[in-house]
Amino acid sequence: xxxxxxxxxxxxxxxxxxxxxxxxxxxxxxxxxxxxxxxxxxxxxxxxxxxxxxxxxxxxxxxxxxxxxxxxxxxxxxxxxxxxxxxxxxxxxxxxxxxxxxxxxxxxxxxxxxxxxxxxxxxxxxxxxxxxxxxxxxxxxxxxxxxxxxxxxxxxxxxxxxxxxxxxxxxxxxxxxxxxxxxxxxxxxxxxxxxxxxxxxxxxxxxxxxxxxxxxxxxxxxxxxxxxxxxxxxxxxxxxxxxxxxxxxxxxxxxxxxxxxxxxxxxxxxxxxxxxxxxxxxxxxxxxxxxxxxxxxxxxxxxxxxxxxxxxxxxxxxxxxxxxxxxxxxxxxxxxxxxxxxxxxxxxxxxxxxxxxxxxxxxxxxxxxxxxxxxxxxxxxxxxxxxxxxxxxxxxxxxxxxxxxxxxxxxxxxxxxxxxxxxxxx
Amino acid sequence: xxxxxxxxxxxxxxxxxxxxxxxxxxxxxxxxxxxxxxxxxxxxxxxxxxxxxxxxxxxxxxxxxxxxxxxxxxxxxxxxxxxxxxxxxxxxxxxxxxx
Numbered sequence: 001x002x003x004x005x006x007x008x009x010x011x012x013x014x015x016x017x018x019x020x021x022x023x024x025x026x027x028x029x030x031x032x033x034x035x036x037x038x039x040x041x042x043x044x045x046x047x048x049x050x051x052x053x054x055x056x057x058x059x060x061x062x063x064x065x066x067x068x069x070x071x072x073x074x075x076x077x078x079x080x081x082x083x084x085x086x087x088x089x090x091x092x093x094x095x096x097x098x099x100x101x102x103x104x105x106x107x108x109x110x111x112x113x114x115x116x117x118x119x120x121x122x123x124x125x126x127x128x129x130x131x132x133x134x135x136x137x138x139x140x141x142x143x144x145x146x147x148x149x150x151x152x153x154x155x156x157x158x159x160x161x162x163x164x165x166x167x168x169x170x171x172x173x174x175x176x177x178x179x180x181x182x183x184x185x186x187x188x189x190x191x192x193x194x195x196x197x198x199x200x201x202x203x204x205x206x207x208x209x210x211x212x213x214x215x216x217x218x219x220x221x222x223x224x225x226x227x228x229x230x231x232x233x234x235x236x237x238x239x240x241x242x243x244x245x246x247x248x249x250x251x252x253x254x255x256x257x258x259x260x261x262x263x264x265x266x267x268x269x270x271x272x273x274x275x276x277x278x279x280x281x282x283x284x285x286x287x288x289x290x291x292x293x294x295x296x297x298x299x300x301x302x303x304x305x306x307x308x309x310x311x312x313x314x315x316x317x318x319x320x321x322x323x324x325x326x327x328x329x330x331x332x333x334x335x336x337x338x339x340x341x342x343x344x345x346x347x348x349x350x351x352x353x354x355x356x357x358x359x360x361x362x363x364x365x366x367x368x369x370x371x372x373x374x375x376x377x378x379x380x381x382x383x384x385x386x387x388x389x390x391x392x393x394x395x396x397x398x399x400x401x402x403x404x405x406x407x408x409x410x411x412x413x414x415x416x417x418x419x420x421x422x423x424x425x426x
Numbered sequence: 427x428x429x430x431x432x433x434x435x436x437x438x439x440x441x442x443x444x445x446x447x448x449x450x451x452x453x454x455x456x457x458x459x460x461x462x463x464x465x466x467x468x469x470x471x472x473x474x475x476x477x478x479x480x481x482x483x484x485x486x487x488x489x490x491x492x493x494x495x496x497x498x499x500x501x502x503x504x505x506x507x508x509x510x511x512x513x514x515x516x517x518x519x520x521x522x523x524x525x
Contacts, residue, residue, distance in 0.1 A: 119477060120472075120477045123477045123478050123481070124481050124483075127478060127481055127493055128481075128483060128493075209483075209491075212485050212486070213483055213484065213485060214484045214485050214486050217484035218484070220465075388477065391476075392476075392477055392478045393478075
């Protein structure tokens, strides 16, 4: 390897360690890492910009704008309360339906956005029933990471994989990942019920009080809701058809976002754009440039060659290595930088003669998304829910979370291993 | 803690202490403009980043249950007063300390 490759590895490792240490905000660290790659001449500015995946960024921005406007209508609160009433205010059933709503929401929205929409209504329902909110919040964390795995737009790793591999369309994510996601959710539900059933008991009077709630009061702006539903519907239709329309997913999401802003007027724009998580967007920008240093200096190619040598290029061994390594790494590290590093490595494996990359991509998606359930620091949604819960007087401790989350994560990876083997490698 | 007065022709307010919370039951006798004013109060607490400070539950016939955490009691009644749903507010004897 050339001298520049050693510089690139050094910068990458220092930045990665700083991201893990959480001493400085990860966005600042990643952006500084990107600047160092350019500053040290490892990549020039033009090459660095070429490595920034604007499809990933556009998709995230577009979805964040649409969700922030839709949240103003009270729709998500309405759905949660409606579902709680449908199950007659029974806490165990509410635990299941809130988990399913979170999983479904996370499949089409960013996980963090979904849990931010679900947490307030969860507090509202559990306070009404006078039950501990933690079992519900834990279920939502788990469901958000599982649900987010189901589609191209559900979780940042999938957005990044879908963006990097043009053949993997919105529909191929659904047809390949949704079946295993459904299996995992079906396996989780009885376990979660068994774990929490005794901790979430309430009285018939409190259930009755919840049943009498007037849902109609929850929708605050019917006109705006109509516009949001039309645009969200068209956007999701656009995702299904994006390949036939020869459009990137970011074009679909941005078209939806700005059409909605056109319909809702300028006064909505300022608020909606201010609610875009710009820190996340710049985190991605920094990471793309950081990883570009490893790609351009041939480090990624070397890593791919080593992995192929280690597994002998055997599809089963390589898939399992990627699946389990991604899951374990994602349980303790941020899955976004991990996936940003793994994508060029898998692409390199293709160039080195590995014929069928499909099981490798799905292994990466499953490992990186589901691995986030392993510990409290495994995914942003976990930390956000735990932070909000702690702030409201119900702390979720790292060790308590891990005792419940890690076995569930391992179960999902065992199920995924069987699925990958049976569907692609048998 | 606080004594307040309201127009009984417009609304009724009752409150019960429940552990560290206070539960208000508010019944509006006249819909407008009081319903919009109450929604304005709800908006203040829904829009902040504290999810359990004040929780609103709507029932049929413009009846509302509001669960208020004890440390937000004063904030809540003050917002009701600011929205002109209360006529007056005053500290009761045990809380009044002019120093």
